[in-house]
Amino acid sequence: EVQLLESGGGLVQPGGSLRLSCAASGFTFSSYAMSWVRQAPGKGLEWVSDISGSGVSTHYADSVKGRFTISRDNSKNTLYVQMESLRAEDTAVYFCAKVGYCYTPSCPRDYWGQGTLVTVSS
Amino acid sequence: EIVLTQSPATLSLSPGERATLSCRASQSVSSFLAWYQQKPGQAPRLLIYDASNRATGIPARFSGSGSGTDFILTISSVEPEDFAVYYCQQRSAWPLTFGGGTKVEIK
Numbered sequence: 330e331v332q333l334l335e336s337g338g339g340l341v342q343p344g345g346s347l348r349l350s351c352a353a354s355g356f357t358f359s360s361y362a363m364s365w366v367r368q369a370p371g372k373g374l375e376w377v378s379d380i381s382g383s384g385v386s387t388h389y390a391d392s393v394k395g396r397f398t399i400s401r402d403n404s405k406n407t408l409y410v411q412m413e414s415l416r417a418e419d420t421a422v423y424f425c426a427k428v429g430y431c432y433t434p435s436c437p438r439d440y441w442g443q444g445t446l447v448t449v450s451s
Numbered sequence: 452e453i454v455l456t457q458s459p460a461t462l463s464l465s466p467g468e469r470a471t472l473s474c475r476a477s478q479s480v481s482s483f484l485a486w487y488q489q490k491p492g493q494a495p496r497l498l499i500y501d502a503s504n505r506a507t508g509i510p511a512r513f514s515g516s517g518s519g520t521d522f523i524l525t526i527s528s529v530e531p532e533d534f535a536v537y538y539c540q541q542r543s544a545w546p547l548t549f550g551g552g553t554k555v556e557i558k
Contacts, residue, residue: 366495373538373549373550373551373552374487374489374495374538374540374549374552375549376540376546376547376548376549379547388545388546388547390546391546424494424495429497430500430501430504430506435483435542435545435547436542437485437497437500437501437506437542438485438487438495438497439497439500439506439507441494441495441496442494443493443494444494
């Protein structure tokens, strides 16, 4: 059974940093691209970033480019996102998702974690 | 950036009725469109990928159609557990984008 468990969310001041983790199990982690998608309170879904299975290829939304860094440790079956220079508009539930049905980072997100809440506020 | 516009914003239906949800892209996305279902407090669930392929475990009452710029998600007979928000998402070009969602509510 595929399981994705996010952690690391919390309250952070504007301008601060936070690192989210996503522990994966139930599949061959290194074979699949992974993704972060966020949802601001009461709003829709927003794609944040993707990373290939090897970790070589990454993509970012313009809203986070230069501030967020996606990475993965295939030996630990864990996905990360390092978030810097956080803003109030980054407040959201952050979901990690596994990419499936094909092997490029743009492929559909077939399994999702339950999300972790990041609140950026003074 | 490819903009996805979903309509209607809200669809009020009784159980057993047919649901037709629309997603229109600002430029062609070929068949690279997915549909997700999200219930309150839950993660999204993939229903349809590449316009018309049902994801694993998705009931046959869910179907997707379309290509290019116009796509439809159909629920042939809405069940009580289908009341939720539905999002479309394109993977034709970066940045990946989602539509604003359609809420299917109980009439």
